[in-house]
Amino acid sequence: MAITASQVKELRERTGAGMMDCKKALTATDGDMEKAIDYLREKGLSKAAKKASRVAAEGLVDICIDEANKVAALVEVNCETDFVANTDDYKNLVHSIAAHVAATKPADMATLLDSTFTGTDKKVSEVVTEAVAKMGEKIDLRRFTVYEYGNHTLGHYIHGAGKIGVMVELEGGDEEVGKHVAMHIAAANPAYMDRTAVPEEALAHEKEVLAEQARNEGKPEKIIEKMVMGRIQKFYKENCLVDQEFVMDPDKNIATLLKEHHAKALKYVRYQLGEGIEKKKEDFAAEVQSFMK
16 A cells, blocks of 8 residues: 555654654555554664654643642643743633632533533633634643542642643652652653553553564574563563652652552543644655655
């Protein structure tokens, strides 16, 4: 099948591999994006061990905490330009939406948009529509998470003036360790809480990729299984929160940090502004198009 410039562009963005290698991988896998990613990893050409979405959309990630009722809300609201995202009107809108989410704890996005905005007689959807008219840009309430943490400890952190937001709920511990774990999650971006949270199919897939990688390195079959098990330990250390090295003290992992503070991580959520939303970059697109020709 014919490989398109957009396919090469996406694969390059997701793996960091060169354009020639991306085109070769797509050709070898009949344009199957996921198989092409595996192909590049197996050949040692991918610079990313897992999917990495380019951060493209503008807007803000914000947190509102209702300490009296032990409720916290993390929201992401997108707009079109960084200029609008940095205005006081936009910042106030996003924070008021976060406060409304914390106060009303909507079940889903449809419920949120249909609810009466706190302090007004208008629906949230109407308030957003008015903001669009005022600011002259599309505004999208993309997602939200509510934690009712009760007697547990809430850790939270906003990085980069609204580029990344994290909430983590701990059993035990205190606000300081909660914040440190939240900061770590912001920096390290774990995919799973612990090893038990890794889906069987994901683990089996990782083992297959690692085995093929070892074969391509010329390793004999009799030691490949042992090598794969060793590399799976590295996979856990890179992807599971409790196994990751603590970014503020690499001599210990998160499990050790939590144990020192008599705490246990129960759940966490991490929003990175615009992750998974592609924003056109005409110069790069033109470069790829030129290459394809």
